[in-house]
Amino acid sequence: MDIRRMLAGRLRTHEREDPLPLWTPWGEELLARDEKGAGxxxxxxxxxxxxxxxxxxxxxxxxxxxxxxxxxxxxxxxxxxxxxxxxxxxxxxxxxxxxxxxxxxxxxxxxxxxxxxxxxxxxxxxxxxxxxxxxxxxxxxxxxxxxxxxxxxxxxxxxxxxxxxxxxxxxxxxxxxxxxxxxxxxxxxxxxxxxxxxxxxxxxxxxxxxxxxxxxxxxxxxxxxxxxENRVEELLVDASPHAGDVTVCARVVRPGEELRVSLLSADGTLVASGSAVAGENSLAVRVPVDTPHLWCPDDPYLYGLRIEYGTDVVTSYCAFRTVSVEPDAAGVPRFCLNHQPLFLRGLLDQGYWSDGLLTAPSADALEADIKTARDLGFNMLRKHIKVEQDRWYWLCDRMGMLVWQDMVSGGTAPYDMWQVNQKPNLSRLACGRFRDDTPSHQARLSSADPAYQEEWTRDCEGTVRYLRNHPCIVAWVLFNEGWGQFCARDAVRRVRAIDPTRPIDAISGWFDQGCGDFVSEHNYFRKLRVHLPRGSSRAFVISEFGGLTWHVDDHSSFSEPYGYAGFKSLEEWRRAVRALLDEACALEARGLSGYVYTQLSDVEEETNGLLSYDRRVNKLLF
Missing domain, CATH: 2.60.120.260 (Galactose-binding domain-like)
Known part of the structure; x- marks a missing residue:
């Protein structure tokens, strides 16, 4: 236990100064266009x-x-x-x-x-x-x-x-x-x-x-x-390497028309096609594909789709790939892409911007974040407690960036931080058998309100339906550190019913309920270790760690930084970050399936990003 880091990272309430106006390069570009009348x-x-x-x-x-x-x-x-x-x-x-x-x-x-x-x-x-x-x-x-x-x-x-x-x-x-x-x-x-x-x-x-x-x-x-008026309202696309086909399920306004599906190569050439007449408001068209080109981070191959229903024409795309948790040659459960173990090197991505908050200043800004993560050697982004704009997922699909998608948390505020933060960080034993399906425990997890539970469930199911066609998304993350957590086993069953093709990280952090496909721990203050239960079929991931702080003057929102450790120099910080990443990578041999380092960029008081909040400084390289 690193007591120094734990004390540095303690949560606190305080009067906050007004933030400095920090502009990203893309925000400045938008202002310049606005001044020229482009808007x-x-x-x-x-x-x-x-x-x-x-x-x-x-x-x-x-x-x-x-x-x-x-x-x-x-x-x-x-x-x-x-x-x-x-x-x-x-x-x-x-x-x-x-x-x-x-x-x-x-x-x-x-x-x-x-x-x-x-x-x-x-x-x-x-x-x-x-x-x-x-x-x-x-x-x-x-x-x-x-x-x-x-x-x-x-x-x-x-x-x-x-x-x-x-x-x-x-x-x-x-x-x-x-x-x-x-x-x-x-x-x-x-x-x-x-x-x-x-x-x-x-x-x-x-x-x-x-x-x-x-x-x-x-x-x-x-x-x-x-x-x-008579059109396609919803699509579910399943490109299956096993079956050697792509199945397009469509929900339409009115039955009676022919649904025609064309599969196109990356250069727009017709690969195959199929059709069916809608007898009801939903129908499926299967299009066989010989030797489909598989999608992976090093070769993110996307097929084009053209869907026609009467006079309605919708363009889309798909990718052939599988994601799963399977035992490796030694019997250790691993995250697998296309049935091959793939070690996940992830970054926590909050999706906040100094000039746009939850809204990126442009698509170019979104692309720059993804490219930076790839250039630094990461193959996964955990989109944290946020549903991003659709174009971001398209960029990840196209650029081969894997995504772990969080659900948006909620519950009665303020959270009981002793229960969901301090106690679990002090002792791993406190993370043990704490059920999330009893009223008294749900009260301590801020999730006892029935209306909240109903709304969270609706939003969770809506998020999966909205994003399930994106090949970049390789896992759903349901609850984080107990924030508004309740009945995780039921939530896993609901998500699997909508999407049986992806593994689920049911509980990221602590209060594991023995469900989902991962044993998923957060570890900011202890030596990194693998705690994989004997005989478990779930893969072990460190789904948050790191958080090392370096405050960049003139590129931070506040003069007082917040994070899990301070350093005397930028070089000292760099050495510590690289050593911690190396320590995590070395655990692959001991059964670790992947990690998520905190985090991609600074956010407001948090100066533990690899990038400054305004994205102008790459701390690892600058």
């Missing part, structure tokens, strides 16, 4: 060719769409109270501010720099010109993420409502449009943050140390899409 999508309400490089959802793309990102009007007003006030509040008389969408008002790039409080509502307003629709066409309005609850109006009529801060949703606004005229779009948002037990991730109103700025409102892309 951020702005009023680009025009049809555009669909391409993976630009489409918000490269795995489910149609050609007729337009961005609604850019400058909107906004107004903060007092909430009238009551149940779901975002649905009943009156529209403000004036909108005195403007906000750059899709950045939250708390983010520098929003141009607002103001917290939405739990007793307030945030109204958004803009106009847009809808594309011309012919008979049998509809217009969908997409919001890729809004934190937390919202009501949407088009030309003064309610188009729909939604709650949940991390998953995409859409409304059919066809019947609300004014043909040939500008259409008014209003969105009213409420965000209780940690005053209610909803899934929220690492956001806290009273933030600091490992908890980050609470953000609110629109924080992912807003866009419209022109679609046929």
């Amino acid at each position: 951020l999508g702005g009023p680009s309400d025009v049809n555009r060719a669909s391409s993976p490089a630009t489409h918000p959802h490269p795995q489910f793309a149609r050609s007729a769409w337009g961005s609604l990102n850019g400058w909107w009007e906004c107004a903060f007003v007092a909430s009238p109270g009551g149940d779901a006030p975002e649905r009943t509040a009156a529209v403000p008389a004036t909108f005195s501010q403007r906000i750059r969408v899709p950045f939250s008002p708390e983010a520098l790039l929003s141009g607002v720099g103001r917290q939405l409080k739990p007793d307030e509502l945030l109204w958004y307003r803009r106009s847009f010109e809808a594309p011309a629709l012919v008979a049998g066409e509809r217009l969908l309005l997409h919001f890729d993420a809004v934190d937390y609850a919202c009501a949407c109006y088009v030309n003064g009529r309610l188009a729909g409502t939604h709650s949940g801060g991390y998953l995409p949703f859409s409304f059919d606004v066809t019947d609300h449009l004014a043909p040939g005229e500008k259409n008014e779009l209003l969105l009213c948002v409420r965000d209780p943050s940690d005053t209610e037990p909803h899934p929220r991730g690492k956001q806290l109103l009273q933030c600091g140390t490992i908890w980050y700025t609470a953000q609110s409102g629109i924080w992912q892309d807003v866009w419209w899409e022109r679609v046929p």
Whole structure:
């Protein structure tokens, strides 16, 4: 036990100074474009060719769409109270501010720099010109993420409502449009943050140390899409190397049409095709493939897909690969890709940005993070307590970066930090048989609220359905360090029912319930060891460790750093980081299947990243 590091990493509450305004290179580029009048999508309400490089959802793309990102009007007003006030509040008389969408008002790039409080509502307003629709066409309005609850109006009529801060949703606004005229779009948002037990991730109103700025409102892309009335609504793609085929399951609006599936090589050449007529609202088409080209980090080969249903045309892609936990030649359970053991060298990726908070300033910024991780020798990113924008997963698919995908945590705040942090760090014995399915234990894990359990389960299942077609995702991570944990065995069964193709890390950290495919421990303060139970069929991973701190002046949000150890010089820090990574790699011979080092970048007070928060300094190389 390293007492010095443990004391340095103790969680604390304190008055926090105002953060320094740190701009990433991509945020500065966005500001420069804005000054030249190019904006951020702005009023680009025009049809555009669909391409993976630009489409918000490269795995489910149609050609007729337009961005609604850019400058909107906004107004903060007092909430009238009551149940779901975002649905009943009156529209403000004036909108005195403007906000750059899709950045939250708390983010520098929003141009607002103001917290939405739990007793307030945030109204958004803009106009847009809808594309011309012919008979049998509809217009969908997409919001890729809004934190937390919202009501949407088009030309003064309610188009729909939604709650949940991390998953995409859409409304059919066809019947609300004014043909040939500008259409008014209003969105009213409420965000209780940690005053209610909803899934929220690492956001806290009273933030600091490992908890980050609470953000609110629109924080992912807003866009419209022109679609046929009879269309494909959902796809499930299973590319099976074992069967030598790809099966495309589609849910459609109305049966009766033929579903045609074309599989294309990476250069666009037709490989194979198949079709079937929809007798019900769901159907499957099997397309045989001779000697499929397997996907792996060193050769991330993607096949193209063209799906046609009546007049609807959707482009997508897939990859042939398997992920599993299997015994190696010595009988040790290992993570396997394409049935071959692969040692996971991972980084914890919080997905926070100094100028955009949860929203990356651009797709180039997302790509730079992934490339940096690869260049530093890592083959996996653990997307931590966040659902990222769809384009990030497409980049990982294309660049061969493996992803462990966390579910978003929540529960009654504040967490009992003695139970979920201090006691488990002091003693491994405290991590032992602590059941998560009894009311008294759920109260200590902040998960006893039945409404929270129902919402977490809904969001967990929604996340798996949303992301399951991405080949880069090789494991689902359900609960982290006991935060809002409950009934993990039931959660594993639910996720396996939706996706039986991936292993599951049911419990990352401690309070293992003997379920899932991994024994998954966090170890920040002890000598790294493998604790693989004899006869276990689960692989052993150190799913968090490290956290060594180096504060970079002028590239950190705060003057006082937070982390698990300080060093006298940058060179001393580098040696310590490399030695710790080498120590973890050496454990592969003792049965370790992989590790996750904390972390990719600094975040606010946490200066334990390999990159500075503004991404301008690579501490291992600079």
